[in-house]
Amino acid sequence: MADAKHFSSxxxxxxxxxxxxxxxxxxxxxxxxxxxxxxxxxxxxxxSLIAGRIPGRTADEIEKYWNSRCSTSK
Structure with a gap:
């Protein structure tokens, strides 16, 4: 899987x-x-794919973070 190899490197x-x-x-x-x-x-x-790359994080935490980040930035 190219994406996984890219991030691991x-x-x-x-x-x-x-x-x-x-x-x-x-x-x-x-x-x-x-x-x-x-x-x-x-x-x-x-x-869920993103959360799988960050130990200790759930998909819901990632989504909430992303939505709050997008709502405050232009």
Whole structure:
């Protein structure tokens, strides 16, 4: 699968272990936010696929993050 290989070579999942001390479920680290954006550009609104790339995140959390991000940015 080309997409999975692309992300495994460019994204280090070890960086996501540092976000275990989240203040709330909707706060995303810079690494998580960047990965959500990149995955969204590849697969669109397939939140479960995106969540599968971010340990500890659910599809609902990703979708809520995306919707709040889009509603506040132009």
């Amino acid at each position: 460019q994204e280090s999942l070890t960086g996501f272990q540092d976000v275990s001390s989240k203040k709330s479920g909707t706060e995303f680290s810079k690494d998580e936010a960047a990965l959500v954006i990149r995955m969204y550009n590849l697969v669109g609104e397939r939140w």
